[in-house]
Amino acid sequence: MSDPLEELRAALGDAALVTEPAAKEPYRRDRALDPRPGMPLAVVLPETTAEVQAVMRWASAHGVPVTPRGAGTGLSGGATAIEGGVVLSTERMRAVRVDAATRMAVVQPGLLNAEVKAAVAAQGLWYPPDPASFEICTIGGNAATNAGGLCCVKYGVTADYILGAEVVLADGRAVRVGGPRLKDVAGLSMLKLFVGSEGTLGVITELTLRLLPAPPPARTVVAWFDDTERASAAVFAIASRIRPSMLEYMDRTAIGAVEDVLGMGLHRDAAALVVARSDDQHPDGAEVASMLGAFTDHGAFETFEAADQSEGERFAHARRIAIPAVERLGPLLLEDVGVPIPLLAELVAGVEEIARAREVTIAFIAHAGDGNTHPLIVYDPEDTALTERAHLAYGEVMDLAIRLGGTITGEHGVGRLKRPWLVEQIGDDLLEVSHRVKRALDPQGILNPGTIFAADSAASDDSAAPDEGAHTR
Numbered sequence: 001m002s003d004p005l006e007e008l009r010a011a012l013g014d015a016a017l018v019t020e021p022a023a024k025e026p027y028r029r030d031r032a033l034d035p036r037p038g039m040p041l042a043v044v045l046p047e048t049t050a051e052v053q054a055v056m057r058w059a060s061a062h063g064v065p066v067t068p069r070g071a072g073t074g075l076s077g078g079a080t081a082i083e084g085g086v087v088l089s090t091e092r093m094r095a096v097r098v099d100a101a102t103r104m105a106v107v108q109p110g111l112l113n114a115e116v117k118a119a120v121a122a123q124g125l126w127y128p129p130d131p132a133s134f135e136i137c138t139i140g141g142n143a144a145t146n147a148g149g150l151c152c153v154k155y156g157v158t159a160d161y162i163l164g165a166e167v168v169l170a171d172g173r174a175v176r177v178g179g180p181r182l183k184d185v186a187g188l189s190m191l192k193l194f195v196g197s198e199g200t201l202g203v204i205t206e207l208t209l210r211l212l213p214a215p216p217p218a219r220t221v222v223a224w225f226d227d228t229e230r231a232s233a234a235v236f237a238i239a240s241r242i243r244p245s246m247l248e249y250m251d252r253t254a255i256g257a258v259e260d261v262l263g264m265g266l267h268r269d270a271a272a273l274v275v276a277r278s279d280d281q282h283p284d285g286a287e288v289a290s291m292l293g294a295f296t297d298h299g300a301f302e303t304f305e306a307a308d309q310s311e312g313e314r315f316a317h318a319r320r321i322a323i324p325a326v327e328r329l330g331p332l333l334l335e336d337v338g339v340p341i342p343l344l345a346e347l348v349a350g351v352e353e354i355a356r357a358r359e360v361t362i363a364f365i366a367h368a369g370d371g372n373t374h375p376l377i378v379y380d381p382e383d384t385a386l387t388e389r390a391h392l393a394y395g396e397v398m399d400l401a402i403r404l405g406g407t408i409t410g411e412h413g414v415g416r417l418k419r420p421w422l423v424e425q426i427g428d429d430l431l432e433v434s435h436r437v438k439r440a441l442d443p444q445g446i447l448n449p450g451t452i453f454a455a456d457s458a459a460s461d462d463s464a465a466p467d468e469g470a471h472t473r
């Protein structure tokens with residue numbers, strides 16, 4: 001019997017197929033560092049939609065699982081390789097075409113977010129969504145997770161900038177959803193179904209992006225608190241009065257970790273740092289005054305406007321590098337929970353209580369203006385008892401978010417790691433409907449099995465059964 005991989009090699013060419021174990025190793029996991037990833041048969045590196053179609057036709061003929069992959073910066077285990085499957089990396093799909101007249105760009109998925117931003121900036125335009133990882137993550141990964149970021153509090157998330165997508169389905173057909181039209185309501189809203197589907201419904205091979213004129217200059221305001229509750233209350237006060245273009249939060253542990261890296265003179269003993277921006281161009285500067293006032297009214301022990309763009313950018317950068325900085329304390333169980341903004345203080349207090357009760361370190365950073373937070377639970381794989389407590393805390397934080405009417409994931413996606421909590425989040429009926437959609441588009445269950453849906457869920461509704469390596473309830 002012929003080796004099925006030889007068929008794939010014949011279709012794509014030698015250079016597009018990685019089979020050597022050491023070369024496959026970097027493609028097995030994303031930044032969530034799933035402890036037990038599978039070893040794929042091969043990593044495939046297509047360049048065109050036609051090549052992605054060839055991969056999917058082959059995979060569907062042979063029943064081989066396919067893990068779509070951008071840059072592997074995902075934080076929910078959504079790009080974990082499957083034993084005996086193939087990883088489909090978009091790293092060679094890097095074309096970009098900008099149409100300044102219509103303020104749109106057509107891009108292949110493997111381009112980094114920062115490269116998209118740079119290509120459109122060269123024509124005086126702006127692609128706003130800015131995950132803190134924008135220099136290392138792909139636009140395809142952003143679309144597949146519906147990524148958020150720092151400016152999303154004012155400018156919206158990835159889905160708000162996607163007008164159209166080309167998607168290769170499990171059976172190898174390529175469909176176009178939406179397109180270069182600002183208004184288009186023909187048929188069901190399928191575009192939003194694929195955006196955020198984490199590689200479980202199709203492989204995104206092209207995106208049509210909506211662009212804005214170049215961003216206006218922003219002013220940055222910094223506030224230090226010795227009490228997290230007051231900091232959260234200040235965030236709520238600002239969010240309810242104005243539309244800041246950034247409203248970010250870090251707690252003491254995160255501040256200390258960032259200061260260890262940058263040495264920029266952050267107050268290590270502060271309980272919380274809030275970094276806010278306004279790009280309102282009104283000459284009276286009322287938004288900046290309003291933010292400074294809110295910080296003072298809520299007891300900030302220090303608040304000031306950054307002297308210039310570069311000082312403002314230093315504080316934004318400090319917030320952006322918080323995850324890698326805290327990673328230096330040890331491996332992380334990364335949360336992405338969100339709550340309605342009025343409940344931010346309750347979430348912060350609840351997470352602090354969980355950290356105390358479980359005796360674990362939890363650094364707390366947040367896109368606070370969105371109510372989207374990242375409690376970062378530090379553990380040590382060598383310390384079994386600590387690791388167990390960290391996993392219990394991981395679940396308790398999600399339980400807390402659900403109890404507060406929030407979400408288990410605001411921007412990173414369910415992936416494999418949060419799947420056991422999905423049913424509680426969305427309920428049995430919606431989960432069952434989601435399974436029907438999955439089965440309709442991927443009846444064999446070959447697209448990213450284990451992500452959002454249990455690996456064998458093409459035939460069942462069991463989303464709570466964890467895979468090997470997933471954190472369990």
Ligand SMILES: Cc1cc2nc3c(=O)[nH]c(=O)nc-3n(C[C@H](O)[C@H](O)[C@H](O)COP(=O)(O)OP(=O)(O)OC[C@H]3O[C@@H](n4cnc5c(N)ncnc54)[C@H](O)[C@@H]3O)c2cc1C
Pocket residue numbers: 030031067068069070071072073074075077078079090109130131132133136137138139140141142143144145146147148149150198199200202203204205323324411412448451
């Ligand atoms: C330091 C750091 C900071 C971060 N900050 C943020 C932040 O502020 N906001 C935020 O939202 N995220 C953030 N992230 C998470 C991560 O960068 C995003 O989820 C990003 O969108 C993932 O892009 P990627 O190219 O790395 O995708 P991957 O990790 O490779 O994949 C992510 C998911 O998308 C699927 N996928 C990838 N490409 C395709 C495709 N072409 N078609 C179909 N499915 C596909 C994968 O199967 C997987 O399920 C951060 C990560 C790090 C490490």
